[in-house]
Amino acid sequence: MEIVSRVLPQASIGMRRELLSLHYGRRGDGPKAYLQASLHADELPGMLVIHHLRRLLEQAEAAGLLRGEIVLAPAANPIGLAQALLHQQPGRFELRSGENFNRRFTDFHPLLRSGLEDCLGNDADANLRTVRARMRAALDAQAPVTELDALRLELSRMALDSDLVLDLHCDSQALLHLYADAPFWPALEPLARYLGVAAVVLNDEPGGTTFEESCGQSWWRLAGELGPAQPLPLGCVAATVELRGQGDLDHGQARRDAEALYAYLQLRGHIGGCAPAMPPPVPAPWTWRGMASVSAPTPGLVLRHCVVGAEVKRGQPLLELIDPLENRVTPVLSPAEGLLYVSHPLRYAQAGMELCRILGRADASARVSLA
Ligand SMILES: [Zn+2]
CATH class of the missing domain: 3.40.630.10 (Zn peptidases)
Structure with missing residues (x-):
């Protein structure tokens, strides 16, 4: 060597x-x-x-x-x-x-x-x-x-x-x-x-x-x-x-x-x-088009309901953002059915920050043929 x-x-x-x-x-x-x-x-x-x-x-x-x-x-x-x-x-x-x-x-x-x-x-x-x-x-x-x-x-x-x-x-x-x-x-x-x-x-x-x-x-x-x-x-x-x-x-x-x-x-x-x-x-592989990035729609404390590796449904609560000043709890829902494969371990999120990513199973057209 x-x-x-x-x-x-x-x-x-x-x-x-x-x-x-x-x-x-x-x-x-x-x-x-x-x-x-x-x-x-x-x-x-x-x-x-x-x-x-x-x-x-x-x-x-x-x-x-x-x-x-x-x-x-x-x-x-x-x-x-x-x-x-x-x-x-x-x-x-x-x-x-x-x-x-x-x-x-x-x-x-x-x-x-x-x-x-x-x-x-x-x-x-x-x-x-x-x-x-x-x-x-x-x-x-x-x-x-x-x-x-x-x-x-x-x-x-x-x-x-x-x-x-x-x-x-x-x-x-x-x-x-x-x-x-x-x-x-x-x-x-x-x-x-x-x-x-x-x-x-x-x-x-x-x-x-x-x-x-x-x-x-x-x-x-x-x-x-x-x-x-x-x-x-x-x-x-x-x-x-x-x-x-x-x-x-x-x-x-x-x-x-x-x-x-x-x-x-x-x-x-x-x-x-x-x-x-x-x-x-x-x-079977996904393409990039099957990937959904989930960002914080509003700032808040991040409390998670799902961990990496979870299979999630469309509309399922992934986490919630809490604003104690406005007394507001904002649920963040999954945009797709699929696999939660990446998560960012934020405890507090500013608006727009990426929270996690999902590989969507519903978008069958986005799947790549292995033939
Ligand atoms: Zn890297």
């Missing part, structure tokens, strides 16, 4: 940060997988999972089982990890700019689309190499000034030529779930089984600049636009894995998650040896 350091540009005199990554196996010789944790720096379960995965990969490397390269970035956001404000660790947004750390990654599609047909032929593997080279050139053309833009660029560079990218996040309080673009679902379905996810949410619309979308989306968009004479494989399968809630830091659970990731890497041929038997299927 090799530890690689990437130094970020100075944000201030006398201060320099580095981004560290762990590289297992052999670069450029076989498939490549890239896993990162805590891009939202206050989402730490993924860091613990990588801590356990690291041990498994060291054993595999010693046994000569690695094929190609596996890269781990256990602390993908040294900027956010160092943030502190009034004894809290705000890690989702950069305090300096207010930007979400997991937005504004490069959208390769418009950069690659122009003139692409002239560079491609009828050899899918050659086309894949050509697209990756153009992606690399697009990144090399960037000249970031801020530390945050440089961090985004370095993370993109590490992931660029990966066949598989897994971005490990979590939510406030949540079930284990997975976000991905719909074309990747057949490739990701075994991962969902090994992890035993409670929900999968698929995106089938272009756009979006999260890290995962930046890594994967241009592949299926370009492949869909090119004719059959110029085949293009899905060069990078990408997913965001939401490892439950921020407080879910547990060795046993993290060890099981690491073993699930290891099994999936075996199944995909990144690691030799027999992958464990496939667990049963997970619930």
Whole structure:
């Protein structure tokens, strides 16, 4: 295993940060997988999972089982990890700019689309190499000034030529779930089984600049636009894995998650040896259109009636908001029948604050066909 350091540009005199990554196996010789944790720096379960995965990969490397390269970035956001404000660790947004750390990654599609047909032929593997080279050139053309833009660029560079990218996040309080673009679902379905996810949410619309979308989306968009004479494989399968809630830091659970990731890497041929038997299927995926965000219509103390994991009916009281000055109790009702899969543990809500999210079962038209 090799530890690689990437130094970020100075944000201030006398201060320099580095981004560290762990590289297992052999670069450029076989498939490549890239896993990162805590891009939202206050989402730490993924860091613990990588801590356990690291041990498994060291054993595999010693046994000569690695094929190609596996890269781990256990602390993908040294900027956010160092943030502190009034004894809290705000890690989702950069305090300096207010930007979400997991937005504004490069959208390769418009950069690659122009003139692409002239560079491609009828050899899918050659086309894949050509697209990756153009992606690399697009990144090399960037000249970031801020530390945050440089961090985004370095993370993109590490992931660029990966066949598989897994971005490990979590939510406030949540079930284990997975976000991905719909074309990747057949490739990701075994991962969902090994992890035993409670929900999968698929995106089938272009756009979006999260890290995962930046890594994967241009592949299926370009492949869909090119004719059959110029085949293009899905060069990078990408997913965001939401490892439950921020407080879910547990060795046993993290060890099981690491073993699930290891099994999936075996199944995909990144690691030799027999992958464990496939667990049963997970619930059918939803799309983003099936997701309902529930916000506070009025300020108040938050008293909950339902916990994460509850199956709720449309119109069922999820919680109530209490205003003791107005002597007002405002019930907040579920907008859909479905699964309460994310909740924010607010005790007091200002008007408009998100309280929880529901994956609606009633909107059957929004469900994705697995065929
Ligand atoms: Zn996150």
